[in-house]
Amino acid sequence: MWHLFTKSFFNMKIRKNIAVSDSGFIFNPSTGDSFSTNPIGLEIIQMLKEEKSKEEMRKTILQKYQVDEATFEKDFYDFVSMLHQTQIISQDEEKKN
Amino acid sequence: MKKRKINIAVTGLNNIDSPGPGIPVIRALRDSKKFDVRIIGLSYETLEPGLYMHDLVDKSYQVPFPSAGTEALLERLRYIHSVEKIDVIIPNFDAELQNFIKLEETLKKEMGISMFLPTHDQFEERHKANLMEFGKQHGIQVPFGKMIFSTAEIPSLTKDFTYPVVVKGKYYDASVAYNPEQVATYFNKLSAKWGLPIIIQQYVFGSEVNVTAIGDGKGNAIGAVPMRKQYITDKGKAWAGISLDDEKLVSIANKLLASSKWRGGMELEFIKSAAGEYFLLEINPRFPAWVYLAVGCGQNHPEALVLMALGEKVKPFKEYEKGKLFVRYSYDLIVDLKEFETISTLGEL
Incomplete structure (x- = not known):
């Protein structure tokens, strides 16, 4: 898990074949797993899809929602770790931001 | 296009908690755009639900248990054929396959009945007991x-x-x-x-993924659809499943169909390890009970099998829909005692 907090963590990319609906339903056709996320999670996923940098995502969320920086950092790492565990983002398709 | 009329006999009508593939195969044939099918159900027991599904099965006959041997089966099929003029038989049980394989030539010559089954050698070499050897031979990892x-x-x-x-x-x-x-x-x-x-x-840790596939017996993979079980019964059977986008798994299945020159339908059961490796656990020498998912995904494997049984060339399927689910359900059929009496005493319904 520690590697997720290193630089490579920020190079991760949403897998190409992941289907994300407007309602926040996520389907991974490679594993058959499906998940639901709340609107903020969906927003982060959309930003990851658009290959936004972590800094851009941080700015967007802090501007848009009433959240302090420390809480954002913690929740963001938790969320992205979960995306990694569920194979929604992949190390194989890393991109240098 | 006018559909061709055809009489097809199908076994495996036990659509229970460990379901036979008969009913899904019949549903696939009923969906065919090429055939107008009359279905003759072949049952071993009087409480196989397919016997009483008159919207799917037109006429049913009891056949002797596989342990009775090929002569008893042949005798019964002679009688059924004399009434029904069977064009194709699709056996769906592992335990009966050997008898049907032995009779394939006789049925064709004597009655003009076609089948499309694995050869005796193919049937034997994929046996659970021989699976490791099979894996080595075809370059597939087996636990x-x-x-x-x-x-x-x-x-x-x-x-x-x-x-x-x-x-x-x-x-x-x-x-x-x-x-x-x-x-x-x-x-x-x-x-x-x-x-x-x-x-x-x-035991290999990982998630279980299966493939329903069909080969033309000449090394061509006609179709393959991978599925992950999403809801598993206490018997290990899939009660719900979803088609996967897994090129590696499809290519393993195609490789196996090609190198073994598999003839007919089959189910491949794999474990995908956390490292993404595939281990072949089992090969079932017939369609699985979830074969109707393949139809739902755009590959009608039972229809392709009938075409090949009739000696026609079938183009391999190129695509299938990913992320399509099947969800199984149970349903109480209400049956008149008279029907049960008829199949029990006369052996046909």
Whole structure:
């Protein structure tokens, strides 16, 4: 898990074949797993899809929602770790931001 | 396009908690755009639900159990054919396949009935007991396995295996055992039901993924649809599943169909490890009970099988829909006693 907090963590990319609906339903056709996320999670996923940098995502969320920086950092790492565990983002398709 | 009228006899009508593939195969044939099918159900027992599904099965006949041998089966099929003029038979049980394979030529010559089955050698080499050898031959990873014939062999299993292990019956059923005592319990249970040997296989951690596939017997893969079980019954059967976008798995299936020159339908059962490796657990030499998912995904494997049985060339399917689910359900058929009486006494309904 520690590697997720290193630089490579920020190079991760949403897998190409992941289907994300407007309602926040996520389907991974490679594993058959499906998940639901709340609107903020969906927003982060959309930003990851658009290959936004972590800094851009941080700015967007802090501007848009009433959240302090420390809480954002913690929740963001938790969320992205979960995306990694569920194979929604992949190390194989890393991109240098 | 005008549909061709055809009479097809199908076995495996036991649509129960461990369902036979008969009903899904019939549904696939009823969906065919090429054939207007009359379905003749072949049953072994009087409570196989397919017997009473008159919207799917036009007429049913009881056939002798596989243990009665080929002569008894042939005699019964002669009678059924004299009434029904069967064009194609699709057997759907592992245990009956050997008899049908032996009769394939006779049925064709004597009655003009076509089948599209694996050869005797193909049927034998993919057996659970021979699977490791099969894997080596076709370049596919298979978990280490061993046949045992007595409970006296259980203590020494630790030389070759680390627990947990999978204890498998000769034809059906498998249980995961975490210690020698559990192996002994499953050994007794499975050997009483299916006979010997019992197969011990190294347990591989991962998710179970299956493929329904069909080959033309010349090394061409006609179709393959991979699926992950999403809801599993206590018998290990899929009660819901989803088609996967898994090119690697499809290419393994195609490779196996090509190198084994598999003839007919088959189901491949794999474990995908956390590292993304695929281990072949089992090959079933017929369509699985979830074959209708392939139809839902755009590949009608039973229709392709009938075309090939009739000697026609079939173009391989190129695509299938990913992320399509099947969800199984149970349904209470209400049956008049008269129907039960008819099949029980006359052997046909």
